[in-house]
Structures are given as structure tokens and as C-alpha cells.
Amino acid sequence: MDFGDKKAEKIVLVVNEKGLHLKPAQNIVNVASKFQSHILLGRDGQMVDAKSTLGLLALGAPKGTRLRIEAFGEDAAEAINALAGLFERAFGETGEES
């Protein structure tokens, strides 16, 4: 698969209390799917497709996990920024939410 030679990457931190559970995963997929780029998210040896809910859930990432986002394609940089923003805003979840 060829996605062009543009590449961007960034390290993000899972800051919300419940970690990367179903809703954040869906959130990520929804945002990632808006971009043409091929986007991977995960840790060394376990990079999963950011456009796949199941893949993201398989990471089983609790609060405090550092994850790497890599994007390949024309809109790689924009994709990385949008996704990193989600992590920074804790997917809109507050600590007390149950």
C-alpha cells in the first residue's frame, strides 16, 4: 500500500481515568477516519490501525500509558494534531465520571 512519503509522528499520554476504553476508542476512530492517511497507534511491537476500534481496544491502555501515533500520507501532520488533541482533552471525560 502506498500512502505517499509524508510521515508524522507524536508521543501522547493517556490521561483519562478509565484509560483507552470503548468510547475513547470510538472517538479516535471517528477522528482518524476523516483523514486519508494511514494511521497507526500503539507501543513498540504493538502498533494498531487507528481506524479500527477493536485494534485500539486490544492495546488495553490504562491511564498513564504513553502511546505513539504515526501517520503516513498527505494529511499526516493534520491527522496527528487532531488525534493528539483528543488525548490532551482526555476524550472529553472528567476524572469523576463513572
Add this chain to the structure above:
Amino acid sequence: MKSKPPVMTRVTDLLKSEELQIEVLAGTSGLNRQITHSRIQKAGLAAAGFVSSVEKDRVQVLGATELEYMKSLDPESRQGVCRAICSTKAACLIACRGIDPPDELKVEADKSKFPLLKSRLQTGSLIEMTNSLLMSRLAGSKILHGVLIDVFGVGILLMGRSGIGKSETALDLILRGHRLVADDVVEVVRTGASAVVGMGAELLRHHMEIRGLGIINIKDLFGVSSVRDRKRLELVVDMVVWDEKQEYDRLGLEEHTYSILGVPVPYLVLPVAPGRNISVILEVAARDRLLKIKGVNAAKELQKKIHEAIAAGSMAHIPAESEE
């Protein structure tokens, strides 16, 4: 697709395997020695005193004959040989068939922190099993994006970019009685010289994501016969968007392969377009794969027939359009 294969494993990892039936005799403090080669060395020459044949970080095996030979030596030369063996940089030494090696070997092993082990297995089976265990350990594992499904007993890995319809195709195949192994996240491990086995992530086992439906549990919906936990990868199918300008294989004369953890797996590129029933094509691909495993290649057979026919000049007998 990133993978981080461990370049080495340790002697302690051999102990964890129940099938190898290994027990430690001496040199316990050396058990974290590393193993970097999957091939096993028979320590025959070493037992005869030629220890420069012993390679670093490799597992050494002593068979019944070698052990017999060592016992036949006079005590002094036996001790010399044992000391020489234990001073090598080999990973460990395993005595086979449950035979106890000479006491001198145990003493020297403890002195040199050289792991001395014993297995109840016969030399041949021990070498074979240790070899395949090490091979899978040293090759590591890898996460692939795709769907792994068992179609007529053929493990097919469906790949292609997100949204191309991998999961939908798999669902169609499940409805036709085939079995899902993993959706989206396929963990592959090498299990021998030419075999890679795929399985799903523990947490997600037998779940699928279907756009518009969400996450579904295949085992609950379709029963235990619709899933399986692991399957050897026998065919990789890359689903691509049909591109008018692209040329696709129309004959199937050439066999392409896709390398997974160093193992070449037969590989097909399957263009997806409206009106192409992918699950039916995959069923046929699986049947064709089974035939090829038996040595039958439809394209090659046809090619042979045509060559023969042309050579015999017998194409002429093919009836022309009816002349009335």
C-alpha cells in the same frame, strides 16, 4: 506494521516448556545464559575433547553414545574433557534419554556456572522439539492488521486498508459456515521452519466490528463452530480497490508470496469492485489452494495442454462456428 523480535532467548525458557521434560542437574547459577541460535549442536566432538567445535550461545546435546563414550574414558581424561566442555561459552548442555552424565561433569558445571540439564526424551525428538521451540522464540511475534479466517481448513489472512470491507467479507464467510480466528488484530508467531500461526488478541477474541452494527460477538451469535482460536496462515489475500489502469493477474501461472516473520506465505491481490462477490472468490481461492498443496495447478495444466495441442498442430480440429 512494527515488530520487535527478541534476538535471543535464555536457558530458563527451555525449562518452562513441559514437553521438553528438562530438569537441571548442575550449574544453576548459569541458567540465564543466552541462546541466539535455533540450531542444536551434538556435542560428540566436544565429548572427545575437541571443544573448539562448540559454538557460543548454542544448545549442546549429549546422546546416549557420547555419554557411553565419556564413561569409558579413564577418570583423569574424563575430568579433563568435562572441564574443557564446561569452560566453553555454549548456552547449555542437555543429556538425553534421562541418562545421568558422569559426576565429573556435574562438578565442573557447578564450578564454571555452566548449565547442565537432563531430558527424558530421545536425542532425535529432543533436538527437533528444542529446535522448533527456539525457532519460534527467536523469530518473535508480530501484530498484523487484517482478518484471519479458516475457509475449508485453509487459513486465509485478509488484508487491505480500513474500509475496504474485510470484516464484511469475513462475516459473509462465517454465514457460509467458515470459521473466524481474529478480526482486525492478528497476532502471528512462527512455529517452525515454514509455518506461521495466527491468533486473536486475548481480550478481543471472536469479536468483530461491523460498521453500522458496532461490536458483535461471533461466538455468541453463531456458536462455537463459527470460531477457532488459532490457525496456520496458508494464504494472504490483499484486498485492493479495483483500478482500471492497474493490471491484475488473469492466469495465476506465477505464485507470489508474502513474507511473514521470514516465512513466505502464498499471496494474492484481489481487486474489489461492485458486483464481485468476494466471499465466493475466497471460497474458490481456498479450494484452489488445497489443490495446489496436492500439486495440482489449474493454470499450469491448461498451459501444458495448450502447448501440446499447438505442438501437435491439432488446434485445427476445434470446431469453427457452425457453418450449417
